[in-house]
Amino acid sequence: xxxxxxxxxxxxxxxxxxxxxxxxxxxxxxxxxxxxxxxxxxxxxxxxxxxxxxxxxxxxxxxxxxxxxxxxxxxxxxxxxxxxxxxxxxxxxxxxxxxxxxxxxxxxxxxxxxxxxxxxxxxxxxxxxxxxxxxxxxxxxxxxxxxxxxxxxxxxxxxxxxxxxxxxxxxxxxxxxxxxxxxxxxxxxxxxxxxxxxxxxxxxxxxxxxxxxxxxxxxxxxxxxxxx
Amino acid sequence: xxxxxxxxxxxxxxxxxxxxxxxxxxxxxxxxxxxxxxxxxxxxxxxxxxxxxxxxxxxxxxxxxxxxxxxxxxxxxxxxxxxxxxxxxxxxxxxxxxxxxxxxxxxxxxxxxxxxxxxxxxxxxxxxxxxxxxxxxxxxxxxxxxxxxxxxxxxxxxxxxxxxxxxxxxxxxxxxxxxxxxxxxxxxxxxxxxxxxxxxxxxxxxxxxxxxxxxxxxxxxxxxxxxx
Numbered sequence: 001x002x003x004x005x006x007x008x009x010x011x012x013x014x015x016x017x018x019x020x021x022x023x024x025x026x027x028x029x030x031x032x033x034x035x036x037x038x039x040x041x042x043x044x045x046x047x048x049x050x051x052x053x054x055x056x057x058x059x060x061x062x063x064x065x066x067x068x069x070x071x072x073x074x075x076x077x078x079x080x081x082x083x084x085x086x087x088x089x090x091x092x093x094x095x096x097x098x099x100x101x102x103x104x105x106x107x108x109x110x111x112x113x114x115x116x117x118x119x120x121x122x123x124x125x126x127x128x129x130x131x132x133x134x135x136x137x138x139x140x141x142x143x144x145x146x147x148x149x150x151x152x153x154x155x156x157x158x159x160x161x162x163x164x165x166x167x168x169x170x171x172x173x174x175x176x177x178x179x180x181x182x183x184x185x186x187x188x189x190x191x192x193x194x195x196x197x198x199x200x201x202x203x204x205x206x207x208x209x210x211x212x213x214x215x216x217x218x219x220x221x222x223x224x225x226x227x228x
Numbered sequence: 229x230x231x232x233x234x235x236x237x238x239x240x241x242x243x244x245x246x247x248x249x250x251x252x253x254x255x256x257x258x259x260x261x262x263x264x265x266x267x268x269x270x271x272x273x274x275x276x277x278x279x280x281x282x283x284x285x286x287x288x289x290x291x292x293x294x295x296x297x298x299x300x301x302x303x304x305x306x307x308x309x310x311x312x313x314x315x316x317x318x319x320x321x322x323x324x325x326x327x328x329x330x331x332x333x334x335x336x337x338x339x340x341x342x343x344x345x346x347x348x349x350x351x352x353x354x355x356x357x358x359x360x361x362x363x364x365x366x367x368x369x370x371x372x373x374x375x376x377x378x379x380x381x382x383x384x385x386x387x388x389x390x391x392x393x394x395x396x397x398x399x400x401x402x403x404x405x406x407x408x409x410x411x412x413x414x415x416x417x418x419x420x421x422x423x424x425x426x427x428x429x430x431x432x433x434x435x436x437x438x439x440x441x442x443x444x445x446x447x448x449x450x451x452x453x454x455x456x
Contacts, residue, residue: 004358005363007353007355007356008352008353008356008357008358008359008363009352009353010353010355010356039356039358040356079374081374122370123370123373123374123377123378124236124237124373125235125236125237125238125373127235127238128235128236128238128267128268129236130232130236130267131236135233135236135363135366138363138366138367139366139367139370142350142351142367142370145351145352145353146307146309146351149351150351
């Protein structure tokens with residue numbers, strides 16, 4: 001149903017992260033998926049599999065995470081129309097963008113969301129906000145296609161943002177060094193503090209050069225600490 | 229799934245026309261429908277049943293028919309965003325509006341569409357335009373709710389359009405009188421010619437008074453023919 005919703009709105013590049021039942025699926029399930037896809041089988045058979053969100057997003061410059069509920073995180077929240085406009089504008093300037101959807105029922109967890117640059121959400125009846133995965137893809141696809149027909153993307157700045165793999169590697173490096181310094185206090189606070197740090201760094205919209213500079217600064221601080 | 233999509237976007241009034249499997253459905257099917265509705269059971273249990281589109285639309289002032297494919301009919305076609313805006317503007321002026329969706333697979337037939345004031349359609353990938361019923365409701369619901377959050381409806385003219393039952397009764401009267409005059413030629417052309425006439429009359433946006441005037445004019449012509 002996701003592939004079909006993508007097909008309706010001319011989206012092609014499907015990336016799957018650690019599907020619960022593996023991929024390709026067992027024949028019977030796969031047949032069901034192919035039937036549900038109803039003509040969008042090219043999208044399904046071209047789907048690429050990744051073990052983690054980090055790897056799925058590695059080559060992208062901008063990632064939007066879709067959520068229905070409000071999150072406590074300090075992160076830019078776009079309504080679907082504006083989020084799609086931001087994403088299309090970046091694409092028109094040569095950036096690779098991705099939209100991250102959560103699994104059925106649970107949705108994205110906070111760690112997944114902390115890897116995204118911003119949140120994309122829908123205006124929805126607060127008393128009745130459950131939208132399933134294929135429906136979420138359908139709504140984003142609809143906005144995507146509609147804007148392609150109606151609205152010109154805005155030119156965005158020339159400097160490409162860092163690829164997400166560069167940024168994620170910097171997150172890992174920074175958090176590792178901070179961990180050695182017991183910066184996180186109790187280890188169980190590490191997840192929360194790391195998410196906050198990531199959200200701050202996302203808001204800086206760092207370029208490759210920016211990440212290199214920050215990494216160099218952190219390395220200099222680390223060397224001063226451990227004059228080996 | 230339709231009720232659920234309505235619930236997501238705070239729509240409540242569901243009208244069913246001649247459901248294939250009857251209504252309320254047999255227990256087993258009904259249970260499935262209630263599960264799929266997932267919390268939107270109030271909408272399902274409040275659904276009203278009508279034998280025909282004419283009766284379902286009788287008390288409304290404005291009806292939009294949703295279609296994916298292009299039709300040959302000469303009828304105003306709104307993209308979803310504009311159609312919803314037109315409908316909301318009429319509602320804000322006290323009119324009752326309805327959106328007509330076709331059955332799964334076949335969609336609305338031309339006779340159904342000829343009863344609507346205008347067509348509402350989605351921008352969709354022409355190579356892959358099959359959108360199922362619940363998805364169509366979801367997309368219209370999304371536009372509906374979004375505009376409620378973001379956009380003020382426009383005030384429309386003071387004069388209410390005729391209720392659809394007044395208009396449909398006039399159609400029936402006019403077509404009956406024309407039939408007696410063999411206006412339609414071959415009886416098999418009657419359907420096509422009737423649809424054309426209805427589409428012309430829809431474009432006039434007749435008020436109750438307009439319909440009475442036209443009906444009086446037709447009656448006068450008929451009496452002249454049959455001086456009983």
